[in-house]
Amino acid sequence: MGRWEPNARGRLEEAALELYGERGYEQTTVAEIARRAGLTERTFFRHFADKREVLFGGGTLLEERLTAAVAAAPGSAGPLEAVAAALDAVGPLFQERHERSRRRQAIILAHAELRERELIKLATLARALAGALRERGVGEPAASLAAEAGIAVFKIAFERWVGEPGEADLRQVMREAFAELRAVTAGAPGP
Amino acid sequence: MGRWEPNARGRLEEAALELYGERGYEQTTVAEIARRAGLTERTFFRHFADKREVLFGGGTLLEERLTAAVAAAPGSAGPLEAVAAALDAVGPLFQERHERSRRRQAIILAHAELRERELIKLATLARALAGALRERGVGEPAASLAAEAGIAVFKIAFERWVGEPGEADLRQVMREAFAELRAVTAGAPGP
Known part of the structure; x- marks a missing residue:
């Protein structure tokens, strides 16, 4: 060969x-x-x-796409808007692999070691997004908060999406989750 | 002995x-x-x-206190308000251990294995908070989003606080981070 x-x-x-x-x-x-x-x-x-890394091989590409999309977001976009635009931009990467994503998720959920690796991947993505926001001039803690909140939306929306029929639109599920985050956050107490 | x-x-x-x-x-x-x-x-x-678990022994107590405080929040409190109240309630647990928290954090940041264990602890806390919110009648994905957003605030505020002088007030740092999250989220796009 x-x-x-x-x-x-x-x-x-x-x-x-x-x-x-x-x-x-x-x-x-x-x-x-x-x-x-x-x-x-x-x-x-x-x-x-x-054999574990076969399941996480897409992490680097995802990070590159997300940070590039944050950098490319309009200058007028706020930090969470830039993160939302980035997640929207990577939606098609997953959409065309709905069935594969579903099978992967089932394997990951069944193994503590893989769930931990997934947490590390998400934390790495959040760190990369926060860095891309700082590059745009966003200060701290706003950059880290927007990045972590965006990754929380992604995680929760992704879990919903893999559990739904093949026609479900990940971008639509993410947009709904962002709207829900906004609704939930609007009631938070002030300092 | x-x-x-x-x-x-x-x-x-x-x-x-x-x-x-x-x-x-x-x-x-x-x-x-x-x-x-x-x-x-x-x-x-x-x-x-x-020897790793000596650094994470407080996780169970923290989870119990947080979920009890979510359950005890006023019925009128929204999901993120209930989470914010719970984090406020556990502030003193850390406040009296500022120096110890700082030393612990330095050790954790220096070791990938310990950083991963910390991520697992935070994910476990988020899951417990989401469960406590559902017990209050909060639906999904609002419960998970509020829990994840609250833990993101806690993580970021805690990192700030351990880096500050001993007099810094963790509860104040957390309240400022919640306000920042609200500001960041207010600009998020709708569905």
């Missing part, structure tokens, strides 16, 4: 999801994932550090 | 913080912590599962 494998990464992700669903996450080995994908273990390790 | 040790838990926590500060977290053993506290390893393990 040659060194160059068309879409090796996507094939490994798909094979891992299949095997985790069929046999369970713990029972699946890297060797089995590679075999199912028609690739070698060597190729696997060129793309992923271990 | 008898089985009953006055304030064994607090002595172990203090000894652990001292040793982690002096020698580093990795280099410190449970045997050393017990010795510094004037206690046995057996006593240590009656209170904590391992």
